[in-house]
Amino acid sequence: MPTLSPLAPERFPELPEIAGLRISTAQAGVRYKDRTDVMLAVLDPGASVAGVFTRSATRSAPVLDCQAKLGGDGSAGAAILVNSGNSNAFTGRAGEASVARICASVAAACDVPGSRVFTSSTGVIGERLPDDRITAALDGLVAGLAPGGLPDAARAIMTTDTFPKGAVRTVDVAGETVTIAGIAKGSGMIAPDMATMLVYIFTDATIAQPLLQDMVAARADATFNCITVDSDTSTSDTLLMAATNVGPEVTERGGAFEDALGDLMLDLAHQVVRDGEGATKFIEVAVTGAASDADARKVAMSIANSPLVKTAIAGEDPNWGRIVMAVGKSGAAADRDQLSIRFGDVLVAEKGWVAESYTEEAGAAHMKGDEIEIDVDLGLGDGKATVWTCDLTHGYITINADYRS
Amino acid sequence: MPTLSPLAPERFPELPEIAGLRISTAQAGVRYKDRTDVMLAVLDPGASVAGVFTRSATRSAPVLDCQAKLGGDGSAGAAILVNSGNSNAFTGRAGEASVARICASVAAACDVPGSRVFTSSTGVIGERLPDDRITAALDGLVAGLAPGGLPDAARAIMTTDTFPKGAVRTVDVAGETVTIAGIAKGSGMIAPDMATMLVYIFTDATIAQPLLQDMVAARADATFNCITVDSDTSTSDTLLMAATNVGPEVTERGGAFEDALGDLMLDLAHQVVRDGEGATKFIEVAVTGAASDADARKVAMSIANSPLVKTAIAGEDPNWGRIVMAVGKSGAAADRDQLSIRFGDVLVAEKGWVAESYTEEAGAAHMKGDEIEIDVDLGLGDGKATVWTCDLTHGYITINADYRS
Numbered sequence: 001m002p003t004l005s006p007l008a009p010e011r012f013p014e015l016p017e018i019a020g021l022r023i024s025t026a027q028a029g030v031r032y033k034d035r036t037d038v039m040l041a042v043l044d045p046g047a048s049v050a051g052v053f054t055r056s057a058t059r060s061a062p063v064l065d066c067q068a069k070l071g072g073d074g075s076a077g078a079a080i081l082v083n084s085g086n087s088n089a090f091t092g093r094a095g096e097a098s099v100a101r102i103c104a105s106v107a108a109a110c111d112v113p114g115s116r117v118f119t120s121s122t123g124v125i126g127e128r129l130p131d132d133r134i135t136a137a138l139d140g141l142v143a144g145l146a147p148g149g150l151p152d153a154a155r156a157i158m159t160t161d162t163f164p165k166g167a168v169r170t171v172d173v174a175g176e177t178v179t180i181a182g183i184a185k186g187s188g189m190i191a192p193d194m195a196t197m198l199v200y201i202f203t204d205a206t207i208a209q210p211l212l213q214d215m216v217a218a219r220a221d222a223t224f225n226c227i228t229v230d231s232d233t234s235t236s237d238t239l240l241m242a243a244t245n246v247g248p249e250v251t252e253r254g255g256a257f258e259d260a261l262g263d264l265m266l267d268l269a270h271q272v273v274r275d276g277e278g279a280t281k282f283i284e285v286a287v288t289g290a291a292s293d294a295d296a297r298k299v300a301m302s303i304a305n306s307p308l309v310k311t312a313i314a315g316e317d318p319n320w321g322r323i324v325m326a327v328g329k330s331g332a333a334a335d336r337d338q339l340s341i342r343f344g345d346v347l348v349a350e351k352g353w354v355a356e357s358y359t360e361e362a363g364a365a366h367m368k369g370d371e372i373e374i375d376v377d378l379g380l381g382d383g384k385a386t387v388w389t390c391d392l393t394h395g396y397i398t399i400n401a402d403y404r405s
Numbered sequence: 406m407p408t409l410s411p412l413a414p415e416r417f418p419e420l421p422e423i424a425g426l427r428i429s430t431a432q433a434g435v436r437y438k439d440r441t442d443v444m445l446a447v448l449d450p451g452a453s454v455a456g457v458f459t460r461s462a463t464r465s466a467p468v469l470d471c472q473a474k475l476g477g478d479g480s481a482g483a484a485i486l487v488n489s490g491n492s493n494a495f496t497g498r499a500g501e502a503s504v505a506r507i508c509a510s511v512a513a514a515c516d517v518p519g520s521r522v523f524t525s526s527t528g529v530i531g532e533r534l535p536d537d538r539i540t541a542a543l544d545g546l547v548a549g550l551a552p553g554g555l556p557d558a559a560r561a562i563m564t565t566d567t568f569p570k571g572a573v574r575t576v577d578v579a580g581e582t583v584t585i586a587g588i589a590k591g592s593g594m595i596a597p598d599m600a601t602m603l604v605y606i607f608t609d610a611t612i613a614q615p616l617l618q619d620m621v622a623a624r625a626d627a628t629f630n631c632i633t634v635d636s637d638t639s640t641s642d643t644l645l646m647a648a649t650n651v652g653p654e655v656t657e658r659g660g661a662f663e664d665a666l667g668d669l670m671l672d673l674a675h676q677v678v679r680d681g682e683g684a685t686k687f688i689e690v691a692v693t694g695a696a697s698d699a700d701a702r703k704v705a706m707s708i709a710n711s712p713l714v715k716t717a718i719a720g721e722d723p724n725w726g727r728i729v730m731a732v733g734k735s736g737a738a739a740d741r742d743q744l745s746i747r748f749g750d751v752l753v754a755e756k757g758w759v760a761e762s763y764t765e766e767a768g769a770a771h772m773k774g775d776e777i778e779i780d781v782d783l784g785l786g787d788g789k790a791t792v793w794t795c796d797l798t799h800g801y802i803t804i805n806a807d808y809r810s
């Protein structure tokens with residue numbers, strides 16, 4: 001177990017039961033010993049399932065299978081099975097056969113159609129998934145299904161994460177309280193061979209699948225798609241959300257439920273960044289005044305992915321010249337003389353040069369904290385974007401280079 | 406002086422004199438003490454000057470000035486003045502005034518028009534350039550002008566480079582031998598605040614400026630624009646080439662002269678990679694079978710810039726799963742089942758999975774060398790691209806994070 005991230009939350013939240021959902025975990029021995037490595041979630045008939053996935057051209061067999069199944073008939077229930085230790089990615093036709101065998105076994109054991117079994121795998125790339133170990137654990141998993149299994153599930157899906165990730169929100173819908181609870185794993189595409197961000201969110205609200213899909217996709221764009229640890233993209237990233245459709249119905253985009261969902265997704269996304277490999281600083285990059293939102297995102301991601309910006313922050317160096325560099329290389333429209341940069345409340349640069357009021361001491365003081373805020377205003381238009389990342393440290397190199405499997 | 410890169414060439418080449426060119430260096434004390442930090446090159450009347458520059462939106466004042474002057478009348482001679490220690494980048498209007506003062510002083514001291522004085526600055530970003538120290542050194546520089554000054558110039562333009570970079574080629578043009586000699590500095594955008602790749606190439610051949618510009622731009626695309634150390638792009642990158650127009654005339658694209666020029670540029674570009682901060686491995690990434698050359702370049706750069714690929718190589722780990730990941734995230738068309746990967750002569754993966762003949766021992770043996778070759782065939786079309794990079798090590802983090810100016 002690696003050292004706990006210094007940016008870890010103080011405690012794991014109390015994740016409540018969601019009516020219509022039962023969860024179980026087991027030690028299947030896929031790769032790890034003496035820890036749980038499989039979770040099974042079973043949804044009562046009638047649940048809606050939505051999802052968003054990696055856009056990688058080399059996505060894994062489980063991702064391709066999930067994508068093909070989304071939007072199907074939910075009247076007979078559904079199940080989600082996740083294993084850690086092996087990603088079943090780049091395993092050719094054998095990988096697809098493993099997914100098919102797991103889905104068939106889960107369908108039989110849980111009495112749901114195979115077309116409603118969703119699987120995820122996270123861990124080593126390119127090794128055959130020992131799916132027989134997973135199917136051998138199924139009887140035990142089914143026997144252990146219980147409404148309160150989410151916290152254990154958050155631990156079962158970890159690979160090199162240093163802490164389990166969970167979040168919960170409650171919201172009033174039509175006079176009744178509904179709950180949204182989610183778990184996540186991942187620390188970027190960072191651990192030796194063990195890429196992947198996995199996210200599972202459940203609610204007892206009633207939401208038709210197409211509406212749920214729209215909401216999840218829109219909110220993922222503003223949360224999970226706005227974080228970066230090291231600019232590398234997993235072949236297995238998966239977010240699945242299920243509404244058990246037991247409670248009151250959410251019928252429209254943009255209301256309190258969607259806001260609560262977005263807030264929960266941002267919470268989980270930030271937890272992933274806080275567990276970024278070797279991270280010692282949590283960094284928010286907010287860009288305003290761009291010619292378009294797309295340009296703002298380009299600039300924000302250019303800053304957040306710049307090795308020179310990330311190493312400067314690791315060294316607590318208020319090196320604003322590197323921010324200028326990252327703006328300049330982003331490809332977005334920018335004008336040196338319109339640009340301004342702030343570190344938190346400290347105005348650093350404006351009108352094409354360092355600000356008159358800026359002192360190196362003020363910049364350095366902001367960098368000493370473990371929450372860094374970089375604000376860039378391009379002074380050109382109304383485009384804006386905010387992204388989150390962490391610093392680049394010796395810890396990252398140690399984990400990813402000083403390792404030989 | 407940092408430790409010499411383990412990838413440094415065995416010796417600095419013997420750089421010959423170029424008829425029509427005189428060079429001098431001096432200790433102006435811009436930032437460094439007890440070393441030369443300014444070079445002056447003076448070209449006799451009639452020289453052609455071509456150049457390519459950073460595409461950064463926040464490029465430095467000297468770069469903007471050079472770009473405005475290219476293509477001007479060369480009948481009255483030209484001069485190039487370069488300082489290390491301060492990049493005069495993001496210094497607002499004051500930076501432009503510094504360039505104007507330097508150009509006026511050089512013009513007067515060397516008897517060339519101010520419109521034919523090209524300057525470059527490399528070093529700290531955002532600090533006012535003490536141009537008075539440079540102009541105060543001018544008399545001594547002019548007095549020291551000599552035909553054999555190129556090797557000294559290669560040292561004067563260094564910032565955190567661990568070795569001076571030079572290359573020379575001779576080629577037959579119309580039955581006579583012409584010489585092409587070049588120097589470069591840079592190790593990516595890597596040293597504390599000290600970004601920049603600078604390249605100066607001289608030949609005694611006769612070449613009209615528009616033809617020289619076309620050649621230089623085309624060959625830069627296949628050489629300097631195909632290297633990456635850390636994906637960060639300087640605000641000051643400058644390549645200037647001067648033909649003194651003393652020797653026989655080159656009248657067409659694509660002949661022996663251009664081939665020799667391209668070969669020299671590749672040599673200098675590779676030297677820059679070999680001096681990449683913290684580099685212990687020189688890496689060639691060759692992509693074939695892409696849907697287009699542009700797609701091939703996307704895939705090659707995605708691999709070459711991936712922190713996970715670069716750290717794996719630093720750890721001598723033949724981690725081909727990370728290559729698959731980098732192909733997948735590149736945005737180029739790719740098909741898992743058509744993809745093949747080789748490390749040098751070792752077939753690693755094909756048909757969507759690890760190759761039957763592959764052994765971890767064979768892959769690990771290739772990774773132990775200090776020249777790594779990654780070949781990816783996408784199996785889709787005729788597009789191809791080759792790029793060069795280095796590994797990502799603790800040395801990079803130490804230089805860029807463990808430093809506080």
